[in-house]
Amino acid sequence: xxxxxxxxxxxxxxxxxxxxxxxxxxxxxxxxxxxxxxxxxxxxxxxxxxxxxxxxxxxxxxxxxxxxxxxxxxxxxxxxxxxxxxxxxxxxxxxxxxxxxxxxxxxxxxxxxxxxxxxxxxxxxxxxxxxxxxxxxxxxxxxxxxxxxxxxxxxxxxxxxxxxxxxxxxxxxxxxxxxxxxxxxxxxxxxxxxxxxxxxxxxxxxxxxxxxxxxxxxxxxxxxxxxxxxxxxxxxxxxxxxxxxxxxxxxxxxxxxxxxxxxxxxxxxxxxxxxxxxxxxxxxxxxxxxxxxxxxxxxxxxxxxxxxxxxxxxxxxxxx
Numbered sequence: 459x460x461x462x463x464x465x466x467x468x469x470x471x472x473x474x475x476x477x478x479x480x481x482x483x484x485x486x487x488x489x490x491x492x493x494x495x496x497x498x499x500x501x502x503x504x505x506x507x508x509x510x511x512x513x514x515x516x517x518x519x520x521x522x523x524x525x526x527x528x529x530x531x532x533x534x535x536x537x538x539x540x541x542x543x544x545x546x547x548x549x550x551x552x553x554x555x556x557x558x559x560x561x562x563x564x565x566x567x568x569x570x571x572x573x574x575x576x577x578x579x580x581x582x583x584x585x586x587x588x589x590x591x592x593x594x595x596x597x598x599x600x601x602x603x604x605x606x607x608x609x610x611x612x613x614x615x616x617x618x619x620x621x622x623x624x625x626x627x628x629x630x631x632x633x634x635x636x637x638x639x640x641x642x643x644x645x646x647x648x649x650x651x652x653x654x655x656x657x658x659x660x661x662x663x664x665x666x667x668x669x670x671x672x673x674x675x676x677x678x679x680x681x682x683x684x685x686x687x688x689x690x691x692x693x694x695x696x697x698x699x700x701x702x703x704x705x706x707x708x709x710x711x712x713x714x715x716x717x718x719x720x721x722x723x724x725x726x727x728x729x730x731x732x733x734x735x736x737x738x739x740x741x742x743x744x745x746x747x748x749x750x751x752x753x754x755x756x757x758x759x760x761x762x763x764x765x766x767x768x769x770x771x772x773x774x775x776x777x778x
Contacts, residue, residue: 462489463693467580470536472496472521472564473543474512475503477647478588478640481685482540483512489689494534496521496543509777510647522559527571537580538692539568541587546613548649554612561616562623569627569635582634585624586692589639589700591677593618595741602747603639603700621700628698636691636698641746645681645766646773653711654767657718658774660728667724668733672712677704677746680766683759690755705759706748718767 469486473479474495486493493514497503500518507516519526521543531539545551545560565587572584592614597606609615621637628635644654660667687703712731719729748758761769 462491463582464689465490466492467538468492468494468534468536468577470494470496470531470534470539472539472541472568473498473588474516475499475506476542476544477649478643478681478684478688479540479542480506480510480512480647481645481681482542482688483507483514484510485682485685485689486540487512487514494536496530498543506647521564522556524559524563524567527564527567528574531568531571531575535575535577536572537577538583539572539585540688540692541565541568541585544588544590544613544617546611546616549651552612557612557616558619561613562619565620566623566627569624569631569633573627573631573633576633581695582693583636583691583698584633585628585635585698586688587620587624587635587637588688589621589637590614590617591639591641591704591746592741593621593639594743598741598743600745600747601702601743603702603750605747625699634696634698636694637700638688638691638703639700640679640684641702641704642676642678643681643684644678644770646770646777647681653715654718654770657715657722657724658771661722661724664728666728666730666733668730669715670711670734670736671732672710672715674711674736674740675708675742676711676714677707678709678714678763678766679704679759680761680769682769683761687751687755687757687759690757694754701750701754702746702748703751703759704746704748706745708745709763714763717763721764721767722771 469491474483475497595609
């Protein structure tokens with residue numbers, strides 16, 4: 459796409475083989491960016507990039523080592539970095555040192571390195587960093603970017619610390635940086651333990667599917683919309699800051715499951731709501747405030763649940 463603001467622009471994506479990172483990399487490749495990818499495991503990343511049709515140079519780094527960013531950015535000279543790397547989304551990831559290294563120190567070290575190695579011909583953001591809804595924690599109510607943030611989980615606390623560190627570093631270095639707080643993202647590429655992959659895997663069977671009661675409300679945002687939003691935010695000039703990247707609409711988990719089951723042909727009798735406990739870190743809140751997102755982009759994600767599930771199933775079936 460020669461009319462894309464990213465056409466021919468040197469772009470670096472960290473965490474490029476992750477669930478959201480692969481969609482950001484795919485969108486940038488389609489936009490004609492001069493793409494560079496950093497992953498945790500190159501051998502595991504290769505089939506992912508083949509499946510997502512991403513062709514770009516791939517590098518491996520231990521992103522928990524603060525020393526890598528300065529010399530690598532000096533070599534790559536990116537105009538913009540998309541940071542999709544993180545630690546703690548997977549329930550098995552509970553090491554505090556790793557969480558602090560990847561969620562807190564990495565955004566600050568990126569800002570420090572980009573201060574010296576940024577491409578001043580680029581007028582968009584220098585860094586787009588993926589934040590998390592869990593940064594809000596028990597704040598509840600109207601989740602606006604300037605409101606309270608009281609995280610209770612290791613992931614939420616370290617992500618919030620990374621958001622603050624990036625904001626402070628960007629302010630002092632006159633760097634343009636945006637943290638996009640992401641909510642319940644779903645779609646092709648989700649880890650197998652999550653809700654939609656569980657339903658997709660259950661399609662051929664007849665057994666009941668154990669689920670929580672499903673009363674918790676979530677802002678379900680389709681992953682391609684999230685990738686689109688991240689690219690839109692990255693192309694914006696201005697100071698950046700924190701932006702909620704969500705639909706602004708809440709649905710219960712039960713509604714999501716029932717909508718997905720209808721699309722996937724799973725009979726309602728198989729949905730065993732209440733068989734599993736609700737996770738302790740589940741937070742309750744009113745609809746996510748997307749006023750800032752709409753003001754910046756004149757856009758919000760708009761893919762409905764049924765359409766998102768349908769697109770997910772089509773992608774999964776086509777790329778088996």
